[in-house]
Amino acid sequence: MQLLYSPFSPFARKVRIVAFEAGLQDRIEVVTTSTEDPASGLSEHNPLNKLPVLETEFGPLYDSPVICEYLDTLHDGPKLFPVAGPARWRALRWQALADGLQDAALLIRYEASLRPAERQHAPYVERQQAKIRRALDRMEADAAELDGAPTIGSIAAAAALGYLDLRFGDWGWREGHPRLAAWHAAFAQRPSYATTEVKA
Ligand SMILES: N[C@@H](CCC(=O)N[C@@H](CS)C(=O)NCC(=O)O)C(=O)O
Incomplete structure (x- = not known):
């Protein structure tokens, strides 16, 4: 494929x-x-x-x-999408939150890289930044849900935090989010995360 x-x-x-x-x-x-x-x-x-x-x-x-x-659906190992019940909906909600964070971060990136400086709209960027701050605060509050075997929720969260590190390292997302930072540091040891990492 x-x-x-x-x-x-x-x-x-x-x-x-x-x-x-x-x-x-x-x-x-x-x-x-x-x-x-x-x-x-x-x-x-x-x-x-x-x-x-x-x-x-x-x-x-x-x-x-x-x-x-x-x-x-193509493998016989432990499923990354829990099949039913609260575990499934929680994992899907984590994915939605992490993907939404990525959407907001990408929009900020596009605004900065694709629009001429004089046409960039600061309130629009601030609105996207507020989404990211709220998403990080929610992730911090719920970080215990990320423990255990990886799911689509924790994988999406790891990818989103990795994107903040890649493009917005100076924001210091770890500040004020110690549980999330500790979880991310542990996830970053996984070969799946390490081998897909790129530097800017
Ligand atoms: N909801 C889509 C979002 C995909 C997306 O925004 N991809 C970016 C690259 S990371 C893209 O293709 N952007 C080009 C565009 O928005 O025109 C997904 O989950 O695949």
Whole structure:
């Protein structure tokens, strides 16, 4: 299977961590694809022109939650998507929160990198930053839920925090979030996290 991705995409990283935790990393060929260059043909695979996209025998799959859930059907190990009950809904809520944090961080990044300085809108950036602060506070309060075997929730959280480290290291997200920081430091030891890490 081909995964259209960017090494810097936090959503693609979430997928790659899932693939690794599921023991599927050798079945996935990663193909670096640009969202900016129309010649990449990405929009023919995903009309939304977003990464990641997983090419399967039945066509392209997107977005990252769908890809992750699909990958989780392809292995016989412990499931990363809990099958039922509160554990499932909690894991999915963690994924939604972490993905939302990533969305907000990406919007800030796009505002800074794609718009000329004189057209950047500070209140818009502040609104996205507030989402990130609230998400981090909620993650800190609920950090105990992240303990135990990895789930799609904890993997999404790790990918989101990794993206803050990659692009917004100067924000110091660990300050005021000691439980989350300790959990992240432990998760970062996992081969799935370490091998998917990129430096800016
Ligand atoms: N909900 C999507 C979000 C994907 C997304 O925003 N990907 C970014 C790269 S990390 C992208 O392709 N951005 C280009 C754009 O928004 O046009 C997912 O989970 O896959």
